[in-house]
Amino acid sequence: MSKQTGQAGAGGLFARAIAAWHNRLEGSHNTTKPEDRVGFLRMVIYGVGAFVNNTLAAAIGGMLIVLNLGLGMDPAVVGLLGSLPRITDALTDPLMGYISDHTHSRWGRRRPFIFVGAIASGLIYMLLWWLPLGQTETFYFWWFLIGSIIFYLAYTTFATPWVAMGYELTPDFHERTRLMGVQNFIGQLAYVVSPWFLWIMTNRDWFPDQVEGARWLAIIIGVVVIGLGILPAIFLRERLAPPVEGEAAPVAKVVVERPQSRTLGENLKDFARGLKITLSSGPFLKLGAATFLVFNGFILISSFQYYVIIYYVFGGDQAAGSKWAGYSGTVGAVSTFIVIMFVTWLGTQIGKRRAFFLAIGVSMVGYALKWFCYDPARPWLLLLPAPLMAFGLGGLFTLMGSMIADVVDVDELQTHERREGMFGSIFWWVVKLGMAGALAGGGVLLNATGFDVALEGGQDPQTIWLMRVFDAFIPVATSALAIWAVWAYPITEETAREVRETLERRRADEAAAAGAPPA
Numbered sequence: 001m002s003k004q005t006g007q008a009g010a011g012g013l014f015a016r017a018i019a020a021w022h023n024r025l026e027g028s029h030n031t032t033k034p035e036d037r038v039g040f041l042r043m044v045i046y047g048v049g050a051f052v053n054n055t056l057a058a059a060i061g062g063m064l065i066v067l068n069l070g071l072g073m074d075p076a077v078v079g080l081l082g083s084l085p086r087i088t089d090a091l092t093d094p095l096m097g098y099i100s101d102h103t104h105s106r107w108g109r110r111r112p113f114i115f116v117g118a119i120a121s122g123l124i125y126m127l128l129w130w131l132p133l134g135q136t137e138t139f140y141f142w143w144f145l146i147g148s149i150i151f152y153l154a155y156t157t158f159a160t161p162w163v164a165m166g167y168e169l170t171p172d173f174h175e176r177t178r179l180m181g182v183q184n185f186i187g188q189l190a191y192v193v194s195p196w197f198l199w200i201m202t203n204r205d206w207f208p209d210q211v212e213g214a215r216w217l218a219i220i221i222g223v224v225v226i227g228l229g230i231l232p233a234i235f236l237r238e239r240l241a242p243p244v245e246g247e248a249a250p251v252a253k254v255v256v257e258r259p260q261s262r263t264l265g266e267n268l269k270d271f272a273r274g275l276k277i278t279l280s281s282g283p284f285l286k287l288g289a290a291t292f293l294v295f296n297g298f299i300l301i302s303s304f305q306y307y308v309i310i311y312y313v314f315g316g317d318q319a320a321g322s323k324w325a326g327y328s329g330t331v332g333a334v335s336t337f338i339v340i341m342f343v344t345w346l347g348t349q350i351g352k353r354r355a356f357f358l359a360i361g362v363s364m365v366g367y368a369l370k371w372f373c374y375d376p377a378r379p380w381l382l383l384l385p386a387p388l389m390a391f392g393l394g395g396l397f398t399l400m401g402s403m404i405a406d407v408v409d410v411d412e413l414q415t416h417e418r419r420e421g422m423f424g425s426i427f428w429w430v431v432k433l434g435m436a437g438a439l440a441g442g443g444v445l446l447n448a449t450g451f452d453v454a455l456e457g458g459q460d461p462q463t464i465w466l467m468r469v470f471d472a473f474i475p476v477a478t479s480a481l482a483i484w485a486v487w488a489y490p491i492t493e494e495t496a497r498e499v500r501e502t503l504e505r506r507r508a509d510e511a512a513a514a515g516a517p518p519a
Helices: 009-025 040-062 065-069 075-101 111-128 137-167 173-187 189-202 210-229 231-235 264-279 282-300 304-313 318-350 352-373 379-383 385-415 420-448 461-486 493-513
Strands: none
Touching: 040 111, 040 137, 040 173, 040 189, 040 210, 040 231, 065 075, 065 189, 065 210, 075 111, 075 137, 075 264, 075 420, 111 137, 111 210, 111 231, 137 173, 137 385, 137 420, 173 189, 173 318, 173 385, 173 493, 189 210, 189 318, 210 231, 264 385, 264 420, 282 352, 282 385, 282 420, 282 461, 304 318, 304 379, 304 420, 304 461, 318 352, 318 379, 318 385, 352 379, 352 385, 352 461, 379 385, 385 420, 385 493, 420 461
């Protein structure tokens, strides 16, 4: 494992803390071979991609509220603007996964797309929020809709190959969990900052209004995305990619045949075949269903927390409500760091499936506590559910990536193909389709409560009651269904080890038959 010395300051303390945690995890009852270790530095670089990915996701979702509060757009229309581009995004993900899997360049299958996608995403996000002033709601609708579709095309170009790269960085059952734990840990840094986006845009000491605040915040976000997003493309190498002339061989030597040129029709036919095979994988469908339920149950009511805090706990005071919402979000984000370390360790001790049950169960308790802790008489109580709710997404995205990497191996055993890009893209395709529906449904649900932004703190009691019910109990219900979906997930550590041994024997036989050195 790579070690860094001589680091100083907060960055050094952070790096040493992660390194110590990583070393401790490697002392588990199952030994990871030295050649299967990703190494701390490479884990961190891959994790930087998670920070970029989460920053873009949090920013585009969290800043949408400006269209309602800053420009007065109807909440249902804002919900559509959040959902419609996601449908396009979800449809392009599988295509990007297929293209990445079948790309052969001297830089690998993933790295060129990660590099270009990071730059394009940052630039387009800056332009998206530079909204012309004094226009009609129709103008803003079309500006944001068209701009968001273009943005998501660039975002997909970065995110899909980055996800696929993570599935192939190590073949080890537990090292995959550690890798996903580290990348999720670093990715959560985005959620320490993002709860404060509304407060930043609303701060009158900095900006005259929320729209102007959104403009400048988008520029900062775009610069960060470009600067950090290109790092995985520059410094990581693909384990199963053919070696580039002049570079060391990949960690695992695998014979990869370059396919002959195909026509467009042949490529589309092959894409459809791969899509069908992916969607017929039972274990994969269970993981996709569980993620859909946990994540999109949260997304469906993600804006409700702001409304409940502002209009119930603080009686319509946006400044006080957004500040305490920021406190709650930060407490949740910081708690998620601890959750990720715990769930990563737990997954290597009791198995990934059981660790998932525990994490999601704890988050259900946290969501239910909102009903009691969001109290106008004691506003500080709203901080208490946040650490428990952190178990939901913290555990989910630590374990799911590791489990999908195991599914990719099973698929290779059955099909003789490596399709990390297709699996990763379909996984997020399912999530994003659900997210599109959840964002649109969130706006519809908000209208169904009778909420009227013009009433400010004078909302009807029935409206407040419905917002509280949706905010607390919708994610409880969807999380319970997710546990049911994963109950029969079949891939254990023993199963994964048998699959890997079979694959390695087969690869060695194929390499010998082709006259190549054995792996």
